[in-house]
Amino acid sequence: xxxxxxxxxxxxxxxxxxxxxxxxxxxKLIKRFKKLNPDEVDSIQNTLNLFFLKQGVTFTVYxxxxxxxxxxxxxxxxxxIPKKEWELLEKGLIQRIxxxxxxxxxxxxxxxxxxxxxxxxxxxxxxxxxxxxxQGVKVPHDAYIQICGSDLIRDDQxxxxxxxxxxxxxxxxxxxxxxxxxxxxxxxxxxxxxxxRPVAQYPKALHQTLQSLCLDKEKEAVCVLLTPGAxxxxxxxxxxxxxxxxxxxxxxxxxxxxxxxxxMKTIRGLKxxxxxxxxxxxxxxxxxxxxxxxxxxxxGLMRAYAAGNVALTNAVGTGVADxxxxxxxxxxxxxxxxxxxxxxxxxxxxxxxxxxxxSYILENLENLVVKAANESGGYGMLVGPKSTKKEVEKFxxxxxxxxxNYIAQPMISLSTHPTYCKDVAAPRHIDLRPYVLCGEExxxxxxxxxxxxxxxxxxxxxxxxGGGSKxxxxxxx
Amino acid sequence: MLSRVAESLVWMGRYLERADNVGRIxxxxxxxxxxxxxxxxxxxxxxxxxxxxxxxxxxxxDLESASQDELLDxxxxxxxxxxxxxxxxxAARFNARSIxxxxxxxxxxxxxxxxxxxxxxxxxxxKRINVSEIGSKxxxxxxxxxxxxxxxxxxxxxxxxLMLGMKLEKSDQTSRLLDLKSFTLSxxxxxxxxxxxxxxxxxxxxxxxxxxxxxxxxxxxxxLEKALMFDLVxxxxxxxxxxxxxxxxxxxxxxxxxVFGNNAKKVCGRLQADLxxxxxxxxxxxxxxxxxxxxxxxxxxxxxxxxxxxxxxxEEVFAQEQSQ
Numbered sequence: 001x002x003x004x005x006x007x008x009x010x011x012x013x014x015x016x017x018x019x020x021x022x023x024x025x026x027x028k029l030i031k032r033f034k035k036l037n038p039d040e041v042d043s044i045q046n047t048l049n050l051f052f053l054k055q056g057v058t059f060t061v062y063x064x065x066x067x068x069x070x071x072x073x074x075x076x077x078x079x080x081i082p083k084k085e086w087e088l089l090e091k092g093l094i095q096r097i098x099x100x101x102x103x104x105x106x107x108x109x110x111x112x113x114x115x116x117x118x119x120x121x122x123x124x125x126x127x128x129x130x131x132x133x134x135q136g137v138k139v140p141h142d143a144y145i146q147i148c149g150s151d152l153i154r155d156d157q158x159x160x161x162x163x164x165x166x167x168x169x170x171x172x173x174x175x176x177x178x179x180x181x182x183x184x185x186x187x188x189x190x191x192x193x194x195x196x197r198p199v200a201q202y203p204k205a206l207h208q209t210l211q212s213l214c215l216d217k218e219k220e221a222v223c224v225l226l227t228p229g230a231x232x233x234x235x236x237x238x239x240x241x242x243x244x245x246x247x248x249x250x251x252x253x254x255x256x257x258x259x260x261x262x263x264m265k266t267i268r269g270l271k272x273x274x275x276x277x278x279x280x281x282x283x284x285x286x287x288x289x290x291x292x293x294x295x296x297x298x299x300g301l302m303r304a305y306a307a308g309n310v311a312l313t314n315a316v317g318t319g320v321a322d323x324x325x326x327x328x329x330x331x332x333x334x335x336x337x338x339x340x341x342x343x344x345x346x347x348x349x350x351x352x353x354x355x356x357x358x359s360y361i362l363e364n365l366e367n368l369v370v371k372a373a374n375e376s377g378g379y380g381m382l383v384g385p386k387s388t389k390k391e392v393e394k395f396x397x398x399x400x401x402x403x404x405n406y407i408a409q410p411m412i413s414l415s416t417h418p419t420y421c422k423d424v425a426a427p428r429h430i431d432l433r434p435y436v437l438c439g440e441e442x443x444x445x446x447x448x449x450x451x452x453x454x455x456x457x458x459x460x461x462x463x464x465x466g467g468g469s470k471x472x473x474x475x476x477x
Numbered sequence: 478m479l480s481r482v483a484e485s486l487v488w489m490g491r492y493l494e495r496a497d498n499v500g501r502i503x504x505x506x507x508x509x510x511x512x513x514x515x516x517x518x519x520x521x522x523x524x525x526x527x528x529x530x531x532x533x534x535x536x537x538x539d540l541e542s543a544s545q546d547e548l549l550d551x552x553x554x555x556x557x558x559x560x561x562x563x564x565x566x567x568a569a570r571f572n573a574r575s576i577x578x579x580x581x582x583x584x585x586x587x588x589x590x591x592x593x594x595x596x597x598x599x600x601x602x603x604k605r606i607n608v609s610e611i612g613s614k615x616x617x618x619x620x621x622x623x624x625x626x627x628x629x630x631x632x633x634x635x636x637x638x639l640m641l642g643m644k645l646e647k648s649d650q651t652s653r654l655l656d657l658k659s660f661t662l663s664x665x666x667x668x669x670x671x672x673x674x675x676x677x678x679x680x681x682x683x684x685x686x687x688x689x690x691x692x693x694x695x696x697x698x699x700x701l702e703k704a705l706m707f708d709l710v711x712x713x714x715x716x717x718x719x720x721x722x723x724x725x726x727x728x729x730x731x732x733x734x735x736v737f738g739n740n741a742k743k744v745c746g747r748l749q750a751d752l753x754x755x756x757x758x759x760x761x762x763x764x765x766x767x768x769x770x771x772x773x774x775x776x777x778x779x780x781x782x783x784x785x786x787x788x789x790x791x792e793e794v795f796a797q798e799q800s801q
Contacts, residue, residue, distance in 0.1 A: 230575050239577035249578050254479050265480045267787040
C-alpha cells in the first residue's frame, strides 16, 4: 500500500534498485512496512512526535522574532547501511580526519604544505576562520579536531562522496541518540531481527575523548560543556550531551580566569576546569581576543588556552578546514600527509578564484551549485537548475565581487529514500552525517544522522530550511 | 554546583508554587462569583480587585469595565502580567530548561506538559476559558512535582535550593491569601457582613482546608488563621514552611541550629522563633495586615540572604576562596 506508486526516477534510491526490486539489506524492513496501512503509520508517527515533544527535543528557529522552539521533523522510515558499505565509510572517514588534523598541525606550525606549494598561502591566510593568533600554540596530542561531522552524499551511481567537513561545532549527535531511543519504542522486534548496531555508547566515548585531553594524568579531569545559553538553536543538544556524560553545563558567565587558569563559580567557591567542550564559536569565545562585544565568552580564556592550562574541543582555529575552498584541497592533503589515495572522494569542486575555473563557472552558472566559502545551514547557496534568472544573476555579481569566497560544484542528485509523506512513501533526498571522535584513538559511531529534505525535489536538508531526519541503522552483516 | 544553577533552582521552585497558588485562587474566586448576589458590589469590586492586589498584578486600566473573561485572561494567560499563571509556568520552564542536566527527566516532563497544555488553552482562550479544567491540571501537575521531589530527589544541594524556593514562596503565598481579608473588607465595615463568609470560603478552598470541615473553620476565622499560620500539623502552614526553610539553610551551611553564619539564617531563625512563640488570640483588621506584612518582609530578607550567600558572590570573594 505505502509503496504502490513509489518511483525513484533517475536517481539512486537507497531502497529500490534500478529494476524496482528491494535491495537485500532492506528486505526485512520493507516486508514489515508493506504490512502497514497509512493509519498504522500515522499512529507510529504520532507516537514518535509525542516522544520528542514531551522530551522537549527542539531546536530554535529565528525567522519569527519569538525564537520559536520546533520539533525537528522525524521520519518513521529508517535508513539502512549494510556492514560492507559501512566498513568503507569508516575507513574513509578515519583517513580523512587523520589528514585534517595533520593539516591543521602543519599550518599552525611549520606550514610545510604551503612551502611545498600544495596549497597556495593566500587561501589559508584569507580563510575567514584562520586564527593567526594561534600560530605556534601547542594543543594536547596535536589533535585539533576531536569531534568531526563530515557530511556524506551519494551520486546517481550510488557512489559515496564527502560533501563537506564540519570541524568546528558539529551538531546533531543528540538527535541521533534520541531518534534511536524513539525508534526502539516503535519497532523493537525489527532491531533484534535486523541486528542493528547500537549508538548509545556515544556519550561515554565522547566523555573519554574529552578526558584524554587533560595532560595531567594524576587527577580526574574536570570537563565542562560551554553553551551560548538557552536561546541558542542547538541548546537542547547541549543539555542532553552534558547530562548523558555527567558533566556540568556552563555559560560564559559561570567561568572566570585567574592566573591564566580556568575556574567555574560554584556555591562553595571556585573550582578548576581542565577541559571545555565548547559549543561557542571562536568569534564569540573570548572578548579579549576575538569579538569584543561578545557576552557569550570568557574574558581571558585564550590566555589560559595558550598557556596550556585548559584544553578546548574542538581547538581554536579548526574553522580554516571548514572553509569550502580548503575543502577542495583535502584529497591533496590525504596524498601529501599520508601518501594514500582518498578512500572517499570529494564532490568535484571549482574555485572561483582560479582563472580557468572561474570562466567555467560563469559560463555554466545555471547548471551548477554555488556556495559561499564560509556559510552554513544551507544559506548563501545557489542551486542553479532550481533557481530563477534573477537569483542566478545575483550570484554572478557576488562571485565577481569576491571570487575568493565562492566555489561551484555540479548539482549532484542526492540519493533518495522512501519517506512518509501524507499517507504514502515518497522519495526524498537524503544525506548522512556520521560522528567521528578523535581522542586517544579514532572512533566512528556506527550510523549518525540521516537528514532528509522534506520538500519534494529539494536537496537542502538543513533543519533551518525545512529538513527532517531519519534514524540510521548500520547492520552487523 | 554552579551558582547560576542554584539560583535557577530557587526561582524554579518559586514559580511553580506561585503558579499553583494563582491557579487555586482564580478557580475558587471564579466559583464564588457565580453565587454572588450582592445588591451593590460587582464581582470585580468585591473579589477580583482584591485578588489582583494580593497577587501583585500591575493593572493599567480600570478593572471596572472588564468582563469576567477579560479578568480571567489577565490572571491566567496575560504575558504582560508577570504573575499570570502562564507567565509563572513559562518562567519555571525556562529555569528548568537552563538546568535540564540537573533535573530528573520526569520532573522536566511534568513542567513541559503543563506548559504545552496552557499554551493550547491560551489559544482557545478567545472562545472560552474552562477554569476548572485549567485549575485541575495545574493542581495535579504541582502535586506531581512535589511528589517527585519528595520521593525521588537526592537530598543534596540541588534539593536544598529547590526546597528553599518552594517553601519561601508557599509561606509568602499563604500570608497573601490571609491578607485577602484586608483588601476585601473595608474600613467602614459597610459590606463586611455579607462578604466575610465568601472570603473565608475562598481561603478555605484555596488552602485545601476543605477536608477539615469538622473543625468548623468556616464560622471561625480565628481557627482558620491559626491553622494556616501556626499549626504544625498542617504542612502548608507558614510556621511549618519556615521551619523547613530553617532546617534546609542549616543543612546547606552544615552548621548547628542556633548558630548563624549568614544573614539568611539569622532572619529565618528570628522569624521561626516569632512564629513558634506567638500567643495568638486572633488578629483582625489592620493588626492582621501588619503582622502578615512583617512576615512577608522577613521572608523577602531570607530570600535575598540566600541569593547573596550562594549566588551573588563578588569576584573578590571568589578570588579569596580560590582553590586549586
